[in-house]
Amino acid sequence: xxxxxxxxxxxxxxxxxxxATIGAMAGCSSxxxxxxxxxxxxxxxxxxxxxxxxxxxxAYTSCANLTSPTxxxxxxxxxxxxxxCGVSNACHQPHATPxxxxxxxxxxxxxxxxxxxxxxxxxxxxxxxxxxxNPGMDIVKAGDPxxxxxxxxxxxxxxxxxxxxxxxxxxxxxxxxxxxxxxxNSGVIDPDTRDNIxxxxxxxxxxx
Ligand code: HEM
Numbered sequence: 526x527x528x529x530x531x532x533x534x535x536x537x538x539x540x541x542x543x544x545a546t547i548g549a550m551a552g553c554s555s556x557x558x559x560x561x562x563x564x565x566x567x568x569x570x571x572x573x574x575x576x577x578x579x580x581x582x583x584a585y586t587s588c589a590n591l592t593s594p595t596x597x598x599x600x601x602x603x604x605x606x607x608x609x610c611g612v613s614n615a616c617h618q619p620h621a622t623p624x625x626x627x628x629x630x631x632x633x634x635x636x637x638x639x640x641x642x643x644x645x646x647x648x649x650x651x652x653x654x655x656x657x658x659n660p661g662m663d664i665v666k667a668g669d670p671x672x673x674x675x676x677x678x679x680x681x682x683x684x685x686x687x688x689x690x691x692x693x694x695x696x697x698x699x700x701x702x703x704x705x706x707x708x709x710n711s712g713v714i715d716p717d718t719r720d721n722i723x724x725x726x727x728x729x730x731x732x733x
Contacts, residue, residue: 563588568681568706570713575687575701585680589720591670591727598733599644602725605718607631607641609708616709619646627657628664648732651675658703659686660693667730670723679719681706 567573567585574582596602610617611631618632619642629650632641651664656674665673677683683690683703690702706713725731 560584561586564716566680566682568684570681570706573681573684573703573706575684577687582682582684584682584685585677587680587716587720587723589723591724594724596721596725596728598648598725598731601721603631603641603644603647605714605722606647607633609711609714611637611641612708612711618642645732648730652730658693659683659690661689662686665726665730668727670726673726675707676719676723676726678704678707679714679722681713 561583563586565586566583568582572582574580606617608631611629611633613634614636617628617630618637619629629642630647632638652667654664656662656664659674662672662674664675670676674683674686677686683706684701687702690704708714
């Protein structure tokens with residue numbers, strides 16, 4: 526059958542196939558560093574195995590478009606933080622004693638201020654602030670989700686930084702080094718919601 530096709534048709538098929546491959550590869554590695562298929566990688570609620578282990582956990586791969594839609598911190602991100610991070614005073618609530626990792630992220634339920642924690646307070650706590658577990662990385666680096674520790678904690682691939690976390694490891698605070706996937710002991714946040722936080726960071730982590 527191939528013999529009957531003209532050289533032009535064969536050339537066209539070859540070019541089309543190459544474009545399809547390049548497009549697919551570009552899509553996968555566009556927004557987070559996993560390099561795997563879309564929405565794969567990370568511990569997915571299980572144990573995150575560091576790079577030195579026999580079965581290392583791959584970095585999470587997101588293929589989300591990070592430029593659109595525009596994400597509002599107050600309307601699109603804070604509801605997730607209030608609901609999933611500020612669930613109890615053993616977590617990231619302002620009146621937790623102390624807030625875990627001194628990191629206030631949100632508040633819902635008893636003793637919480639109306640409307641949860643003000644967005645500006647959370648922004649001050651996370652943007653441009655070094656992570657305690659991995660001080661070489663900011664909790665949120667404006668414009669750079671791949672180098673924002675908070676994204677790795679919710680994607681569940683934080684242990685890829687085990688060596689750096691080990692350097693400052695405080696077992697009272699987090700075991701193993703780099704701790705566990707967030708939210709702690711309460712299921713993995715769905716990929717779309719995580720991509721919304723990723724998009725907010727990529728768009729400059731603004732108080733909008
Ligand atoms: C989506 C919601 C949440 C986010 C974004 C989040 C984020 C984080 C981050 C970025 C750290 C590391 C802080 C640092 O190194 O400076 C951390 C640590 C920690 N968080 Fe959360 N957290 C969330 C929910 C929770 C909840 C619900 C709890 C309590 C049940 C909790 C308990 C802890 C604990 C105990 C640590 C230190 C130990 C560890 O890392 O495993 N977090 N969290």
